[in-house]
Amino acid sequence: MAAELPVTCTRCVLPATFPGITFDAAGVCGYCQDAATAGSVAVARQQLRARMEAVIAASRGQGAYDCIVAFSGGKDSSYTLQSLVRTYQLRCLAVTIDNGFLSEQARTNCTTVTSALGVDFLMFRPAPTFMARMYRTSVTAGGVQSPAAIKRASAICNSCISMINTLMVTFAIQHEAPLIAGGYIGGQVPKDMAVLDLNLIQQERMRAPQQERYTQLFGPAAGHFFFIRQSLLQQHPNGHVTVINPMLTVALREEEILTTIQALGWQPSQDTGRHSSNCRLNDVGIAFHYRQHGFHPYVLELAEQVRAGLMDRAEALDRVQHIPDLATLTPQLAQIGLRPDGTAAPD
Numbered sequence: 345m346a347a348e349l350p351v352t353c354t355r356c357v358l359p360a361t362f363p364g365i366t367f368d369a370a371g372v373c374g375y376c377q378d379a380a381t382a383g384s385v386a387v388a389r390q391q392l393r394a395r396m397e398a399v400i401a402a403s404r405g406q407g408a409y410d411c412i413v414a415f416s417g418g419k420d421s422s423y424t425l426q427s428l429v430r431t432y433q434l435r436c437l438a439v440t441i442d443n444g445f446l447s448e449q450a451r452t453n454c455t456t457v458t459s460a461l462g463v464d465f466l467m468f469r470p471a472p473t474f475m476a477r478m479y480r481t482s483v484t485a486g487g488v489q490s491p492a493a494i495k496r497a498s499a500i501c502n503s504c505i506s507m508i509n510t511l512m513v514t515f516a517i518q519h520e521a522p523l524i525a526g527g528y529i530g531g532q533v534p535k536d537m538a539v540l541d542l543n544l545i546q547q548e549r550m551r552a553p554q555q556e557r558y559t560q561l562f563g564p565a566a567g568h569f570f571f572i573r574q575s576l577l578q579q580h581p582n583g584h585v586t587v588i589n590p591m592l593t594v595a596l597r598e599e600e601i602l603t604t605i606q607a608l609g610w611q612p613s614q615d616t617g618r619h620s621s622n623c624r625l626n627d628v629g630i631a632f633h634y635r636q637h638g639f640h641p642y643v644l645e646l647a648e649q650v651r652a653g654l655m656d657r658a659e660a661l662d663r664v665q666h667i668p669d670l671a672t673l674t675p676q677l678a679q680i681g682l683r684p685d686g687t688a689a690p691d
């Protein structure tokens with residue numbers, strides 16, 4: 345008798361609905377079969393850390409700031425900021441993009457953590473009308489994001505991240521910072537994001553098709569958020585910035601992260617759902633993603649944490665099997681111009 349296709353991988357938490365997944369007779373998925381051993385993951389992580397530390401050493405003291413930190417007030421970027429300041433003694437400018445859904449607690453955390461660390465802090469809030477259109481279109485227009493992007497995050501998150509990445513590069517050029525740091529953790533982005541040299545002109549050329557698509561979909565204001573001005577690019581002294589994601593170079597359990605940042609006065613938000621510690625729109629992104637693609641947008645990241653031994657499988661399963669209900673998110677839907685059933689409201 346043929347074995348029944350498992351609902352989820354018996355080793356990690358990837359479901360049968362995940363794009364391109366295969367299972368062996370024991371119900372172990374192709375991602376688990378291809379995964380490197382724990383030992384080689386640890387070696388690779390150490391190599392990434394050495395590379396990152398070399399880049400940090402070479403960058404210190406080169407600009408007005410050493411590093412622009414994409415700082416959301418959430419737990420991972422708070423941990424990242426303290427590590428850059430305390431462990432690596434970088435002169436950081438923490439930049440928060442207020443997307444209109446930043447929880448009050450996250451806003452407080454931004455101030456508390458940057459004050460405790462003695463870090464300069466900047467909050468930038470794009471116009472709510474633009475943000476509403478961007479988010480609404482991301483979930484109602486089909487195929488805004490590539491199939492590869494969809495595996496790792498919801499359409500709402502992908503659009504927002506793309507905008508934030510562009511803004512961080514802009515801030516880095518304006519403030520002459522050679523480094524941009526993010527708080528990505530394992531599984532959220534490919535490993536090469538631990539240390540990534542950006543050739544700015546080449547990068548803008550590569551991104552152009554997707555950025556033009558954003559402009560078509562989100563309106564002319566998108567040009568301002570998704571493109572870096574040529575004149576700005578040309579004033580850059582060497583045309584390069586380096587992106588670092590220090591958390592990809594360490595193996596940390598969530599409890600260790602929380603202990604460290606709580607000592608700085610950081611406190612968890614109560615209104616951001618289970619998967620975010622700063623954004624009240626995140627659950628809307630998850631609910632639409634599940635509805636449209638049949639899997640939870642955090643499942644790849646949680647599967648990787650389970651494989652790495654950083655999260656118990658039962659905990660990860662519990663997190664991906666509870667899908668937020670759009671009916672409980674009516675205020676957020678209204679703020680982006682959607683009706684309670686998720687369809688676009690008439691103008």
Ligand SMILES: [Zn+2]
Pocket residue numbers: 353354355356357358372373374375376377647
């Ligand atoms: Zn698996």
